[in-house]
Each structure stands twice: as C-alpha cells, then as structure tokens.
Amino acid sequence: MNILIDGDACPVKDIIIEEAGKRDIPVTIVTSFAHFSNAPLPLGVRTVYVDSGADAADFKIIQLAHRGDLLVTQDYGLASLALPKGLTVLHHKGFAYDNSNMERLLEDRYMSAMVRKSGKRTKGPKPFTDADRHKFRKLLISKLQED
Template identity: 65%
Template sequence: MKIYVDADACPVKDIIISEGTNEDIPVILVTSFSHYSNAEPQSGVETIYVDSGPEAADYRIMKLVEMGDIIVTQDYGLASLGLAKGCTVLHHKGFSYTQDNIDQLLQTRYLSAMARKSGKRTKGPKPFTLEDKENFRGAFKKAISH
C-alpha cells in the first residue's frame, strides 16, 4: 500500500505525512513545479513534480497508483478514476469517495460548471475548519489501518 496525495492545495499534508510514516506506509506527494521546494525530503515521503497543467497531477497519480493504494484529493474526477482502479479515495474534509456517492458528486460538479458557463454565480467551498481536519484524521487513520 502507498499513499498518493494530490498535494497542490491539500491542507492535511501534515496529518498524512505524520500518520502515514508512523505506519511505515510510503507517502507520495504529487505537486506542480510552481510549488517547488528545496526543503530536505522527509524519510518515507517522496515528492513528484509535474507541469502546471490543469490535470497533470491527476494523470501522474493515475499512472502510478495500484489497487489497494490510498489517494487523497478534492478532485471528483480523480476520485472517480481512483475508485475504478480499486483505490481507497479520501477528501481532505474527512469523507470517503464511494461508488454510492461519486455519481452524485460528479453530477453536482457538472451542473455547477454549466451554471457558471451561463453566467450564474455559484458558491465556492465552505472554509476548511478544525472539525474538518479532525474528521480527516479519523477517516485517514481508519483507511491506513485496513
């Protein structure tokens, strides 16, 4: 098992790295070159840099993941692909993407995009809270313990 993180805007990287490395599970952060860091790599953590294209991180993650791996992303499209490949997929707010909820999430995303294209304003995501962070920690610990 490995943990792949769509890392550009992930607010729970610290939890993933801490909990994942404590369980000796490799953590792979996939991020764009625009987030390049010279920081010393932490043991058990690999950073893969990709172009800044809109789907570059998603494509690289899908090329690397295998059945049974864990993906952390807020991207519904990547989540759908990860589920199809037999991965456990988590959102940083602490919920799991499942075969039962992914179609509804994709439909909502599509309808919001169509509304924006027609000039309507849509609400953005709610602010990330400490409760969200703790919900993620619980869901993540459960996922890595299986």
C-alpha cells in the first residue's frame, strides 16, 4: 500500500505523514510547481510536482495509483476516477468516498456549478475545524489498520 495525497490544498498532510510513518507506509504528495518547497521531508515521503494545469495533479495521481493504495483528496471528480481503480479514497473532513455516496456528491457539485453559472452565489465549504481533524485521523487509522 502507498498513500497518495492530492497536495495543493490538503490540510491534513501532517496527520497522514505521522500515521504513515508509524507504519512504514510510503507517502507521495502530488502538487503543482506553484507549491514548490525545499523543506526536508521525513523518510518515506516524496513530492511529485506537476504543471499548474486544471487537472494535471489528478492525471498524475491516477497514473501513479495502484489497486489497494489510499488516496486523500477533496476533489469529487478525482475520487470518482480512483474508486473504480480499487483505491480507498478519503476526504480530509473525515469521510470515505464510496459507490453509495459518489453519485450524490457529483450531483451536488454539478448543481452548485449550474447555480454559479446562472449568476447566483453558493455557499463555500465550511471552515476546517479541530473536530474535522480528529475525525479524519480516526478514519485514517481505521483504514490503515484494515490492511
């Protein structure tokens, strides 16, 4: 198993790296060159940089992913591509994507896009909280213990 992180806007990278390190699970952070960093990373963690194009990170993640890997992303579209490939896919707010919730999530995203396209405003995501952070850690640990 490898853990892949859709890294441009992932607020739980530190949790993932910590929990993966305890279990010697390799972590790959895929992020755009706009987020380049020279900061040292712990052993077992690597960063793959991609162009800043709209779906560049998504395409790279799907290319790197293998059945049984775990992916952390907030991108519903990327999650919908990863599930059929046999990945476990988690959202940073502490829920797992699966076939039973994917259709609703994609439909909600589409409806919000149509509202915005018509000139109306939609609510943005709720702020990320310590409760979300705790919920994510708990879910991640349970998924890592399944293997």
